[in-house]
Amino acid sequence: MAFDIEMIKKVYETMPERVDKARELVGRPLTLSEKILYSHLWEGMPSQKFGRAQDYVDFAPDRVAMQDATAQMALLQFMQAGKAETAVPSTVHCDHLILAKVGAEKDLAVANTQSKEVFDFLSSVSNRYGIGFWKPGSGIIHQILLENYAFPGGLMIGTDSHTVNAGGLGMLAIGVGGADAVDVMSGMAWELKFPKLIGVKLTGQLNGWTAPKDVILKVADILTVKGGTGAIVEYFGEGAKSMSATGKGTICNMGAEIGATTSTFGYDDSMRRYLSATGRQDVVDAADKVASCLTADPEVYTNPEQYFDQLIEINLSELEPHINGPFTPDRGTPVSKMKEEAAKNGWPLKVEWGLIGSCTNSSYEDMSRAVSIVNQAVANNITPKAEFGINPGSEQIRYTIERDGIIEAFEKMGTKVFTNACGPCIGQWDREGADKQERNTIVHSFNRNFSKRADGNPNTHAFVTSPEMVAALAISGRLDFNPLTDTLLNDNGEEVKLTPPYGDELPTRGFDVEDPGYQAPAENGAGIQVIVDPNSQRLQLLEPFQPWDGQNITGAKLLIKAEGKCTTDHISMAGPWLRFRGHLDNISNNMLIGAINFFNKEANKVKNQIDGTYGEVPAVQRQYKAAGIPSVVVGDHNYGEGSSREHAAMEPRHLGVKAVLVKSFARIHETNLKKQGMLGLTFANEADYDKIQEDDTINFLDLTEFAPGKPLTLEFVHADGTKDTILANHTYNNSQIEWFKAGSALNLIAAGK
Ligand code: MIC
Ligand code: SF4
Numbered sequence: 001m002a003f004d005i006e007m008i009k010k011v012y013e014t015m016p017e018r019v020d021k022a023r024e025l026v027g028r029p030l031t032l033s034e035k036i037l038y039s040h041l042w043e044g045m046p047s048q049k050f051g052r053a054q055d056y057v058d059f060a061p062d063r064v065a066m067q068d069a070t071a072q073m074a075l076l077q078f079m080q081a082g083k084a085e086t087a088v089p090s091t092v093h094c095d096h097l098i099l100a101k102v103g104a105e106k107d108l109a110v111a112n113t114q115s116k117e118v119f120d121f122l123s124s125v126s127n128r129y130g131i132g133f134w135k136p137g138s139g140i141i142h143q144i145l146l147e148n149y150a151f152p153g154g155l156m157i158g159t160d161s162h163t164v165n166a167g168g169l170g171m172l173a174i175g176v177g178g179a180d181a182v183d184v185m186s187g188m189a190w191e192l193k194f195p196k197l198i199g200v201k202l203t204g205q206l207n208g209w210t211a212p213k214d215v216i217l218k219v220a221d222i223l224t225v226k227g228g229t230g231a232i233v234e235y236f237g238e239g240a241k242s243m244s245a246t247g248k249g250t251i252c253n254m255g256a257e258i259g260a261t262t263s264t265f266g267y268d269d270s271m272r273r274y275l276s277a278t279g280r281q282d283v284v285d286a287a288d289k290v291a292s293c294l295t296a297d298p299e300v301y302t303n304p305e306q307y308f309d310q311l312i313e314i315n316l317s318e319l320e321p322h323i324n325g326p327f328t329p330d331r332g333t334p335v336s337k338m339k340e341e342a343a344k345n346g347w348p349l350k351v352e353w354g355l356i357g358s359c360t361n362s363s364y365e366d367m368s369r370a371v372s373i374v375n376q377a378v379a380n381n382i383t384p385k386a387e388f389g390i391n392p393g394s395e396q397i398r399y400t401i402e403r404d405g406i407i408e409a410f411e412k413m414g415t416k417v418f419t420n421a422c423g424p425c426i427g428q429w430d431r432e433g434a435d436k437q438e439r440n441t442i443v444h445s446f447n448r449n450f451s452k453r454a455d456g457n458p459n460t461h462a463f464v465t466s467p468e469m470v471a472a473l474a475i476s477g478r479l480d481f482n483p484l485t486d487t488l489l490n491d492n493g494e495e496v497k498l499t500p501p502y503g504d505e506l507p508t509r510g511f512d513v514e515d516p517g518y519q520a521p522a523e524n525g526a527g528i529q530v531i532v533d534p535n536s537q538r539l540q541l542l543e544p545f546q547p548w549d550g551q552n553i554t555g556a557k558l559l560i561k562a563e564g565k566c567t568t569d570h571i572s573m574a575g576p577w578l579r580f581r582g583h584l585d586n587i588s589n590n591m592l593i594g595a596i597n598f599f600n601k602e603a604n605k606v607k608n609q610i611d612g613t614y615g616e617v618p619a620v621q622r623q624y625k626a627a628g629i630p631s632v633v634v635g636d637h638n639y640g641e642g643s644s645r646e647h648a649a650m651e652p653r654h655l656g657v658k659a660v661l662v663k664s665f666a667r668i669h670e671t672n673l674k675k676q677g678m679l680g681l682t683f684a685n686e687a688d689y690d691k692i693q694e695d696d697t698i699n700f701l702d703l704t705e706f707a708p709g710k711p712l713t714l715e716f717v718h719a720d721g722t723k724d725t726i727l728a729n730h731t732y733n734n735s736q737i738e739w740f741k742a743g744s745a746l747n748l749i750a751a752g753k
Helices: 005-026 032-038 068-080 104-114 116-129 141-148 161-169 178-185 212-223 245-258 269-277 281-289 298-302 335-345 364-379 395-403 406-412 467-476 575-580 584-590 617-626 647-655 667-675 686-691 734-742 745-750
Strands: 056-059 063-067 090-093 132-134 155-158 172-175 190-193 196-203 231-236 262-265 310-315 322-324 332-334 351-356 387-390 440-444 460-464 556-561 631-635 657-662 679-683 697-700 712-717 723-729
Touching: 005 032, 005 281, 032 172, 032 231, 032 262, 063 068, 063 141, 063 178, 068 090, 068 116, 068 178, 068 745, 090 116, 090 141, 104 116, 116 132, 141 155, 141 161, 141 245, 155 161, 155 178, 161 172, 161 245, 161 262, 161 269, 172 262, 178 190, 178 667, 178 745, 196 212, 212 245, 212 310, 212 322, 212 332, 231 245, 245 262, 245 269, 245 364, 269 281, 322 335, 332 335, 351 364, 351 467, 364 395, 364 406, 364 467, 387 467, 395 406, 440 467, 556 617, 556 657, 575 584, 584 617, 584 647, 617 647, 647 657, 647 667, 667 679, 667 734, 667 745, 679 686, 679 712, 686 723, 734 745
Parallel strands: 063 090, 063 155, 090 132, 155 172, 196 231, 196 310, 231 262, 351 387, 351 440, 440 460, 556 631, 631 657, 657 679
Antiparallel strands: 056 190, 322 332, 322 460, 556 697, 679 723, 697 712, 712 723
């Protein structure tokens, strides 16, 4: 039986009438995304039509998911909210804090010792507040959600940007910061600007070496890392029907890389098969009764241009395998162009490592297709030229692929089997020799490949591709190997041509597992004590942020003018810093250390305007804080791209930065800033970015009149006494302005407002 089946049935019970009402209000056939949104309004029955990319709307999500690296801060905040238990079903998943080094067994034991304090904290808070707890080793949050909790037509939020993965089962699953999760767990509405809709029509059929991954690698290439901002991507067409549910999950997962709010697919047989194989025939039976609500109205997919704000069409029969990178997931190269591109750009051709895993590609199907390539190498006496590592997505997958001989086959090729966890995908990888910072290439099936992400080495060129292509490239040891046309030399000196991958979508003998690693919460957790050691270096209870004093901010110093890509990895680095995710003061020592200073093109070196020296960003900011001097951060486009981690907003807040003024924001980060009582502003005139100088002092002129839709005026006083007055736009609505005034959204919840 599925978890929370009663909740799922309740959603389906009210869905048809709400969808009908919405259709009547909107006055035309509805997309799937609209059906899910309108049937999850906080007010229940829809009573008005909303403007896309315009209206802020209150929603009622069905569930909340959190992973260990973000759950700490989310739950520390939730503890301040003063509630007895979570208002909707919620889960915590331990997957980010496990270092990949020698292999699953040893690595997991080390993590359980090193992060014991954090896991114990998460386990006891979960137990206390009625939250399901998935232990370290149980798997990666998004695979576990897909296997256990996702359901067609549902609305879920999760404190991780790849929560969107659950779109593979036809849900709207959205990544948020911890403060948003706290709202929903506290029984409050969750607010989102009504998204725009991008339709992707998939014609033809995947074949040969092409995989679902290539669909999203192609979409990323078309839309770029910010092309999906503020939009839901809805996939449909014959091609969609021919793909597995986990393949659809891969596509939705990487929608995070184009900044999309989420992505989804209509309910179909692939979802029925997957739900049933994962023990949820009850969900299929319930969903079948409302099947027409779980996909768009037929007119929409017949004339999509009339219903979507943007339409993309991809013919799967013609789609080539893609290899995206280095350093950004939207730089797409079809396999047939790689020889030319790699040579032109001087990318290191030798592939050192191939990694299969991460929440985007760690399903049974992924492993079985990849191993079909590995098996060919073994059978043909080809010694792989690169090292190889895999992270199965969940214990259920690991157990089943072990039973089915897939692990053994991987091991024949010398593959390291790491824990069922994020591992190298989030820099939890003790890669030998990475500290030498040599130029090198790795290929992986992950979703992100920002500089330094996997191994901390800025010279590692990481390329994203499908699991089967990872296998082929790792075996050949070359980035420019094209398995469609090229041959390999085996150990007997013979030429071998690999045949295209094949594999089972689902295990023919069914999934199996001994201990999935789940801990149900106590029936009544009221008596459970959650203890945080005041001397802990890993956990720190939160102090509420101070409310706004009602005055214009004046005499603020420019902390940094960041240039170019400034992702959440630049603002609050992961890897070794993950261990401080529950300790705001300690983690603040990584604030913006990856951002490039416009004035000297260096990272972590900014001018200290108190004494004119140059120092590390967090250290300089701590001096401003100690001296009671406010500060401002300036940035470029798509600032805060990537992760949902609210540390990227809480750290500047904690250290005394007042405002972040950029050319544009990534959605989750902008909301995180607002929630934490910061000012997230954008240049009304982008060219004003060029006017900002290193020694600037900043005065807000009309913050006292802060109101929705009204730009703020800022005065930048330069060192020579001249001034530039510039306009800054913002997207705060009335209630968000209240968060700013109260010091944070949480301060309002705690005050019972
Ligand atoms: C990531 O992939 O960057 C992460 C680590 O999963 C993050 C969450 C985090 O920073 O903890 C995400 O994508 O939201
Ligand atoms: Fe974990 Fe990587 Fe997925 Fe983030 S993208 S949840 S780090 S596997």
